[in-house]
Amino acid sequence: MAISLWKNVLQTTKERILQQRGVSLYNSAHGYEEEAIKKKLQQFAGGSITLSKEDDGIGILTLNNPKLMNAFTGTMMLELQERVSELENWKDGKGLIICGAGNTFCSGSDLNVVKAIANSQDGMNMCMFMQNTLTRLMRLPLISVALVQGKAFGGGAELTTACDFRLMAPGSEMRFVHKRMGLVPGWGGAARLVAIVGHRAALRLLSGATGVDPEMARRLGLSEETLESSDGSGALEEARAWLGRHTEGPASVVRAVKEVVAAGRELPLEAALRTEKDIFGRVWGGPANLEALARRAKHK
Numbered sequence: 075m076a077i078s079l080w081k082n083v084l085q086t087t088k089e090r091i092l093q094q095r096g097v098s099l100y101n102s103a104h105g106y107e108e109e110a111i112k113k114k115l116q117q118f119a120g121g122s123i124t125l126s127k128e129d130d131g132i133g134i135l136t137l138n139n140p141k142l143m144n145a146f147t148g149t150m151m152l153e154l155q156e157r158v159s160e161l162e163n164w165k166d167g168k169g170l171i172i173c174g175a176g177n178t179f180c181s182g183s184d185l186n187v188v189k190a191i192a193n194s195q196d197g198m199n200m201c202m203f204m205q206n207t208l209t210r211l212m213r214l215p216l217i218s219v220a221l222v223q224g225k226a227f228g229g230g231a232e233l234t235t236a237c238d239f240r241l242m243a244p245g246s247e248m249r250f251v252h253k254r255m256g257l258v259p260g261w262g263g264a265a266r267l268v269a270i271v272g273h274r275a276a277l278r279l280l281s282g283a284t285g286v287d288p289e290m291a292r293r294l295g296l297s298e299e300t301l302e303s304s305d306g307s308g309a310l311e312e313a314r315a316w317l318g319r320h321t322e323g324p325a326s327v328v329r330a331v332k333e334v335v336a337a338g339r340e341l342p343l344e345a346a347l348r349t350e351k352d353i354f355g356r357v358w359g360g361p362a363n364l365e366a367l368a369r370r371a372k373h374k
């Protein structure tokens with residue numbers, strides 16, 4: 075009796091921890107040295123990650139390093155972590171679009187950084203740092219879209235898989251180039267790709283370092299839609315309109331929708347069901363629910 079009670083408490087605590095945003099996958103118990111890798115990444119400056127939080131509850135996160143096809147410098151990795159913390163605290167947020175400056179998405183890690191930290195200790199720390207950040211990004215209670223223009227290569231392709239959806243502009247390309255670099259994805263991109271396209275397609279894309287155009291991405295279920303516009307502002311407007319259709323309504327409800335799906339994706343069935351019950355309890359009889367009942371909403 076006492077043992078089963080204890081097991082239940084442990085299980086519930088584990089579920090709560092999983093659900094908590096901002097909780098990192100890795101800590102010092104895993105040999106992760108966060109302060110050491112932050113200090114190292116700080117030495118490789120350049121580019122920036124900007125976040126604009128709009129009144130309609132949509133955030134626009136822009137990778138800015140167009141000189142290097144928006145490759146991730148060390149300081150950009152640090153800034154991404156800061157922006158994710160900011161988004162975790164944005165209670166009015168409903169959606170997020172991630173895009174790159176200069177009509178291209180991101181060419182992965184800055185190869186100058188890769189060269190400089192090509193030793194096991196730094197590599198593992200950088201890998202854990204980016205997995206922590208991208209897992210927190212994936213778990214945000216915001217519906218997220220990667221707007222792929224130009225190239226999304228290497229870590230850039232991995233970043234797109236941390237979003238709920240991908241929209242591709244005409245002529246754009248995603249490519250997991252890691253194998254050609256003697257690598258495998260390390261930012262969580264392989265695990266997420268398998269979840270999105272299945273293990274056979276993921277193996278094909280990784281083992282062939284295959285370029286994926288918008289049509290192939292649609293066929294694989296990697297992209298939701300091919301946009302009409304290939305220029306920066308036109309594509310962004312289309313992405314906003316697309317996301318706007320999924321983020322219509324009060325933030326409390328949109329965020330709850332994302333949360334039940336995230337629980338279903340990440341938790342074992344019973345834990346997911348319990349989480350769904352808790353989230354249901356938050357919206358049931360809430361202002362949006364009462365308002366819909368009062369207006370006798372019909373769904374034609």
Ligand SMILES: CCC(=O)SCCNC(=O)CCNC(=O)[C@H](O)C(C)(C)COP(=O)(O)OP(=O)(O)OC[C@H]1O[C@@H](n2cnc3c(N)ncnc32)[C@H](O)[C@@H]1OP(=O)(O)O
Nearest residue numbers: 141142143145181182183184185186225227228229230255
């Ligand atoms: C997490 C693991 C990883 O992400 S490993 C890194 C994986 N990424 C790569 O290997 C990408 C290497 N780059 C490329 O294949 C090409 O530059 C791509 C992205 C196809 C773009 O080609 P293209 O349109 O012809 O432009 P370009 O080659 O002239 O590039 C413009 C300038 O940007 C630079 N650049 C590009 N990508 C990176 C990168 N990842 N790190 C550092 N620099 C990069 C290019 O070297 C070029 O610079 P420069 O004008 O020659 O000084």
